[in-house]
Amino acid sequence: MPAIPPSRAIQFYEQALQLNREETGNVSFADYGIANVHQLQGDLAGAKRGFEESLALTQKYGDQDWTANAMWSLGNLSLQEADFVGARKMYEQALTIRTSAGKKLSIAETQLFWSQKKLPDNMKR
Numbered sequence: 001m002p003a004i005p006p007s008r009a010i011q012f013y014e015q016a017l018q019l020n021r022e023e024t025g026n027v028s029f030a031d032y033g034i035a036n037v038h039q040l041q042g043d044l045a046g047a048k049r050g051f052e053e054s055l056a057l058t059q060k061y062g063d064q065d066w067t068a069n070a071m072w073s074l075g076n077l078s079l080q081e082a083d084f085v086g087a088r089k090m091y092e093q094a095l096t097i098r099t100s101a102g103k104k105l106s107i108a109e110t111q112l113f114w115s116q117k118k119l120p121d122n123m124k125r
Contacts, residue, residue, distance in 0.1 A: 006037050031057065032070060039077065048077055068097040 016030040035050025055070035075090030 006041050009037050010034055029054075029066065032066065032073070035073065039073075044077055044080060048074070051077065064097050064101050068094040068101075071097070 014030070014034070016033070031050050031054040035047045035054060038044075038046035038050060051070050051073045055067060055074065058064075058066040058070055071090045071094040075087045075094065078084075078086035078090060
């Protein structure tokens with residue numbers, strides 16, 4: 001199956017935004033998806049906007065899993081921009097949420113990520 005072009009993917013996510021806005025008001029997953037497409041296209045500003053919108057909505061609706069995902073993605077963006085302090089802050093917040101929720105797989109993935117990244121010494125745990 002061929003990959004969906006980014007512009008088409010954004011159209012699908014925008015349709016999902018509209019449907020979810022009408023039905024539930026929670027559109028965080030669609031914002032998150034749009035942000036991922038922007039990130040894949042190299043549009044870091046667009047990605048950051050989308051992840052921040054997703055984060056705000058997930059916090060509003062109390063969705064801890066997606067809150068941690070949005071924080072993790074914002075950490076990844078910060079890392080891409082060499083903002084190591086910002087990246088660490090987001091990663092630590094995501095790990096705190098995952099730990100408090102008892103998400104053992106997510107905790108293990110987070111710890112594996114930290115151990116494999118070539119990060120400045122002041123970022124390592």
